[in-house]
Amino acid sequence: MPVHMEGVDHQPGVELLHGLLDEIVWLDRSPFLAASAAAPGMPHVTTLPPGTVPRLPEGVKRAAVAFAPEHGPAARATATGAGLALLAPDPAVTALASDKIDSLPLFGEAGVSTPDHLVVPASGRADASSYRRPHWRAAVVQRRENNLVGRGTRHAGDREELRACMEEWPDRELRVTERLDGWPLTASGCVFADRTLISGLSYQVVGVPGLAPGWGTHCGNQLxxxxxxxxxxxxxxxxxxxxxxxxxxxxxFRGVFGIDLVLTVPEHRVVAIEINPRFQTVVSLIQCGERQAGLLPALGAHVLALRGVRGLPVRTAEPPADRWGQFVVHAMRDGPAPVLPSPGRYRLTVDGHLSGPSELGAGLPDLGPDEALVWVQTPVGQPVREGDELLLVQLPGPVVDPHP
Known part of the structure; x- marks a missing residue:
C-alpha cells in the first residue's frame, strides 16, 4: 500500500511562521504534542495547562493554540488572561462538525458514505425495537454532543442493550448506527483558506480492557x-x-481536523463515522512523520491556516517506514488520580528490569526497540472521573496487531 503525506514544505513554512510570531503557546495539560512539533527552525513552543494564569515575558510575538478549544471555557479564558489571540476555528462550525447528528448532512454533501442510522428523539420515543433495523448485527449508540474520551458512545448488541442506553440517556437525542466490521482508521489533515491537505492515516485502538472502562473509549493509535x-x-x-x-x-472552518472512518470487511468500503474538528492525540505521531519527511509539523500548519495564509508551498512526501504507536491509560473509577510513573524515557532490559526516567532526547523517532516515552496526563491526587486520561505511552513500534 503506497503511503504519502501532504503538507507544507518545511523551510518555506517556518519562514512564513517567523514572519507571524516568535512563540506558540500550546494550551494542554501535557507537552507530548508540542514535543513532537519541535522541528528545526520552528518557533519556540511553550506548554501551559488551561486554567493557569501565566506570566509571560513581554516583547515577544505570541499566539495561543489549544488541543480542544471547544471543550469548555478554560482554553479561551487562559488565552484572554494572558492577552493572547487563540488561534481556533469558528465555534459555530466547530459545534456543527462535532455534533454526531447535525454533522451527518456534511458527509452527504462531500459524497462520503456513512453507516445506516436512525435517530432517537429526546421525547415522545417509541419502543427500542423501532430504532434498530432487523438486519443489523449490532448497533452503536451516540449522544449528539462531542466528548473527548468516548463517554457518549455505547455498544448495543440487541434491543435490550439499546433500551438500556435509552433509559440511561432519557432526555437526549441519540444517533443509533449500524455497527460495521472493519479496520477503525483516522485521517488527519488541515484546512487552509484555499485548500485541504491530508497529512496522515492511522489505525485506531479503541476500548481495550485494562486500559479503559468503556467500549468506545479511545485507547491509542499507530501508523x-x-x-x-x-x-x-x-x-x-x-x-x-x-x-x-x-x-x-x-x-x-480553518485548522487541524481528523476524520474517523471504517474500512469495511469484506467489501473494503470507506465509511465515515465522525468529524473531530480539533487536534487529536494521534497528531503527535503524524508530526513525527512530517518532520522526517521534510514537512511542516501540523502545529505550524494550524497557525498558518488560522492566520489565513494562502498560496502555501505544499508538496507530497513519502513518510518514513516507522510504525510508531501509542496507548492511553484511563481511570477505571471516580476518585483521586493514582501515583503514576514520572514522565520521561524508559528502557526495558533483557532481564526484565525497567530503567528510567531519563531525558527525552530527540523524542519518538530516537527511541530504541526496547524504549518508550511516558507522558503524564493527570497529576497525582487530582480528582478524576471514570474514563479520564491518566497516562500516554509512546512506542517505536505498533501497539497491537492491526486487524478488522
Whole structure:
C-alpha cells in the first residue's frame, strides 16, 4: 500500500511562521504534542495547562493554540488572561462538525458514505425495537454532543442493550448506527483558506480492557505499515477525508481536523463515522512523520491556516517506514488520580528490569526497540472521573496487531 503525506514544505513554512510570531503557546495539560512539533527552525513552543494564569515575558510575538478549544471555557479564558489571540476555528462550525447528528448532512454533501442510522428523539420515543433495523448485527449508540474520551458512545448488541442506553440517556437525542466490521482508521489533515491537505492515516485502538472502562473509549493509535491494510486504502481514505475537509472549508472552518472512518470487511468500503474538528492525540505521531519527511509539523500548519495564509508551498512526501504507536491509560473509577510513573524515557532490559526516567532526547523517532516515552496526563491526587486520561505511552513500534 503506497503511503504519502501532504503538507507544507518545511523551510518555506517556518519562514512564513517567523514572519507571524516568535512563540506558540500550546494550551494542554501535557507537552507530548508540542514535543513532537519541535522541528528545526520552528518557533519556540511553550506548554501551559488551561486554567493557569501565566506570566509571560513581554516583547515577544505570541499566539495561543489549544488541543480542544471547544471543550469548555478554560482554553479561551487562559488565552484572554494572558492577552493572547487563540488561534481556533469558528465555534459555530466547530459545534456543527462535532455534533454526531447535525454533522451527518456534511458527509452527504462531500459524497462520503456513512453507516445506516436512525435517530432517537429526546421525547415522545417509541419502543427500542423501532430504532434498530432487523438486519443489523449490532448497533452503536451516540449522544449528539462531542466528548473527548468516548463517554457518549455505547455498544448495543440487541434491543435490550439499546433500551438500556435509552433509559440511561432519557432526555437526549441519540444517533443509533449500524455497527460495521472493519479496520477503525483516522485521517488527519488541515484546512487552509484555499485548500485541504491530508497529512496522515492511522489505525485506531479503541476500548481495550485494562486500559479503559468503556467500549468506545479511545485507547491509542499507530501508523500502519505498508502491508497492514488492503491496497488502495490510503488513496481512497485520503480522497474521502479531503472531500469532507473541503465541505468544512466552505463553512468557514480553518485548522487541524481528523476524520474517523471504517474500512469495511469484506467489501473494503470507506465509511465515515465522525468529524473531530480539533487536534487529536494521534497528531503527535503524524508530526513525527512530517518532520522526517521534510514537512511542516501540523502545529505550524494550524497557525498558518488560522492566520489565513494562502498560496502555501505544499508538496507530497513519502513518510518514513516507522510504525510508531501509542496507548492511553484511563481511570477505571471516580476518585483521586493514582501515583503514576514520572514522565520521561524508559528502557526495558533483557532481564526484565525497567530503567528510567531519563531525558527525552530527540523524542519518538530516537527511541530504541526496547524504549518508550511516558507522558503524564493527570497529576497525582487530582480528582478524576471514570474514563479520564491518566497516562500516554509512546512506542517505536505498533501497539497491537492491526486487524478488522
Amino acid at each position: 500502519p505499515g505498508p502491508n497492514d491494510l488492503p491496497g488502495g486504502t490510503h488513496r481512497r481514505v485520503t480522497r474521502a477525508a479531503r472531500a469532507i475537509g473541503e465541505v468544512l472549508r466552505s463553512r468557514g
